[in-house]
Amino acid sequence: MTILAIVEVLGRFHPVLVHLPIGILLVACLFQLFVKRFPLLRPSVPVLLFWGMLAAVASCITGYLLSLSGDYDAVLTRRHQWLGIITAAAAFLFYMLHRLSLASRYANPMAAGVIALIMVTGHLGGSLTHGTDYLTAGMDDAGADQTMKPIPNIQEAVLYTAVVQPILQRKCYSCHGSSKQKGKLRLDEENYILKGGKDGKAIESGKPDESAMIKRLLLPLNDDDHMPPKEKPQLTPNEVAVLNWWVSTGNSFTKKVKELPQTDKIKPVLAALQSGSGGNVAKSADVPDAAVSAASEDAVNKLKDAGVMVVPVAHEKNYLSVNFVTAGNQARQLVKLLEPLKKQLVWLRLDGSDIDDAALAAIAKLEGLTRLYLSNTAITDAGLQHLKPLKQLQVLNLVGTKVTDKGVAELKTMPALRAIYLYKTNINRNAWVQLKRAFPKTILDSGGYNVPTLVTDTTLVTADQQKK
């Protein structure tokens, strides 16, 4: 037992010790390469090589002891091991060449070779401890981002792939993944998670209180058994809550969030995932999440040249918002130019423009519209009928138009309508009750709000009054 323990302790010196040969041998080789220009360096090269070689041998031994723990990826470890041994051997050979004064001819290629060996071996060693994607993680935004990404629709998402796996990937894979398996535990695939590690199962299905993984997450930070280790990035309370809920609901790998029983405690956590706990992204329900190709530049420029405002709804989004605020007197002709944008156009403002019933036919083709503003235009019931094919339309502004309750009632088949603004329209005063009943899910705003004038609104308080 004690010998095994000593072996383990010695092995753990490898990550520290290994920097000695890297440093010393690199200096030796670099000195060698510059010997011609700075002859003063010459005597120090064999000395450095000697100590570098000893350190390399020590590293090899400790490295071998460490590899016995079996926590590391076998293939990578073997490669690293042999390259390490070759490096030590090369250093020894190099040193002997110097001692035998045979160095002059082979020295420079030898030095270059040792440098190359050190770099490759060092890289493999680094991959073992930090993971193979450690170097490139910085280039890849997704890898560097330590916060949770907002999920468009959390209820429809598969809990494991959308939420649990990304947490494990960010916080656990570096020690319990493909390149390293501390405690013989891997968490990167379903069968490994279920299998557990050398201390037994990691999770007990449906019993988070008895699952080693959850228990360790919940231990105080200073406890030796706490996971992740104190110095590693910790899970946020929300992440722990999600993992806990996942285990308590039977750690399904395929079920969607909505198929699992949701406690009051988990609901806000799930809601936070949807809105993105870290970012400040204001979600908008009336722009589709799906990406869309960019609109034709020609079509956009034609509109812009005519004075129509065409603006993307946000950076890096191809969905467009179009406003005729300063081109309203040509709207009738110009709406035809919108057709090439029908995939991208979501918000369209024609308030106060010269658009009429006939011209609305062109708008019926704009299938992606979610908001349409037609206030203070000449449109009537006849024009409204063109809008029925707009399946995505959520907000319709008809303030100050001639539409009546008959025309509006026809729109009840439109599935997405959320609000219709009907202030100053020709809707029969008696028809409101029925109209509102026809639209159970839609807010119909009749407007006409009043702020009555009170006596106090038009009188002033004076000092004399107050004295009385």
Place this chain on the structure above:
Amino acid sequence: MTKKDLIDQRLVREAEQMVMRTHTRRHFLKESAMGLGALAMGSLLGGCGGKTKAAHSVVFDPAHPLLPKAPPFIGKAKSVIFLHMAGAPSQFELFDYKPELAKMDGQDCPPSFLEGKHFAFITGVPKMLGPQATFARHGQSGAWVSEHLPHFSEVVDEVSFLKAVTTDQFNHAPAQLLVHTGSPRLGRPSIGSWVTYGLGTENQNLPGFVVLTSGGSFPDAGKSVWGSGFLPSVYQGVQCRSEGDPVLFIKDPDGMSRDLRKASIEAVNKANMQEYKDYNDPEILSRISQYEMAYRMQITAPDVMNINDEPPYIHEMYGTKPGKACFANNVLLARKLVEKGVRFVQLFDWGWDAHGDNASNALNIGIINKYRSVDKPVTALLLDLKQRGLLDETLVVWAGEFGRTPMMENRNGAQNPFKGRDHHTEAFTIWMAGGGIKKGHTHGETDEIGYTAVSGKVDAFDIQATILNQLGFDHEQFTYPYQGRPFRLTDVGGKVIREIIA
């Protein structure tokens, strides 16, 4: 090619060679070395920040500085109407109901409230002053509103109250600057400038950032509260009026025909263009575009900015005073401007400084008239925006620059002749409505007598961060490079007040 062209060409070539002659090998080496160093430094620093996300790059096109631009994220609000009650209204008489304070009315202020504190005027031991109003709960949300706002109390279910706002400035000018520019000192761009810089404006015939003042005086901090600071000057607020010409000198003088005006502006612009070619100063392009906009505004502005074409029932609703400069007229004008695509409308209403040193600023006399002058118009604004389908996308903010003390003000050891309160930094109330803000919500609490914020404490930076958030900006990423570093509206502070976001 004419002979003149040839000579021109030769001159240009000669000038280019002169420039090149000054670029010696030493210059080249120095610049490349510095450049490499800067590159390396940049990537090193980039690695330190933790966030690898690039800052929002706002593309500034000096020739079309006000063209609309996409926000970084999809914003809930398109426009902002900021109603600033300059002078700081008293939270104790409007929204922050404190029955405990009523019990202490007339007693000496406990020393614990005075130790180590600084007030603008209070010295020695002042008396406590109970609420000078009766309160009731209103709406489904049960928000407390005093009798002084009978109209507004009907629409509390549209707004979110922030009851624990704090500031660190107890004088009007710096406190107003902090609210509007994110710094108590002069020189920073105002929030309206930031917003028009970031988003442009949809209506190219009107300014993107309009300022309307009422109450007979400018805000204490002067026009800097709508200044553009280090942003291009085209983004500063354009002050308009609701009395007489909406913009001074907007009418052509007698004898000046439209054609002549056009010709003269074209000539001025030509000269400016020449100047731009010589000096490459983008501010000159801004100036040219400003002239062009002014010319277009001459046609459109008198129409849009004329509230007289509104029907009588709308005037009645807002309680306007035809032909006078007053808050109600400005509020109605603000709605009209937002309807026409103006991005940011900033109202300042002066006269809320309730010290009680004379009748006009006494809590029980002059200030009551202030309540009456804003209650109806503000209520009308919310309802009118709502019925036009604009409230969802227009963020309305009502705020003073700080709060008022629970103590009655004394000066030089003597009671003030009228009931009044001193400036107070530790707690006051503001509200926001529309533009994706929760309806009928209250965030933040003060202690039993309303002296200090207990929970839900927010400051000016948090409010600015929230406004920017509703427009589609991450306030931490929305920066402008100046004097060698990126500046932002919220400086190093600010946290979006998620609790009031719908």
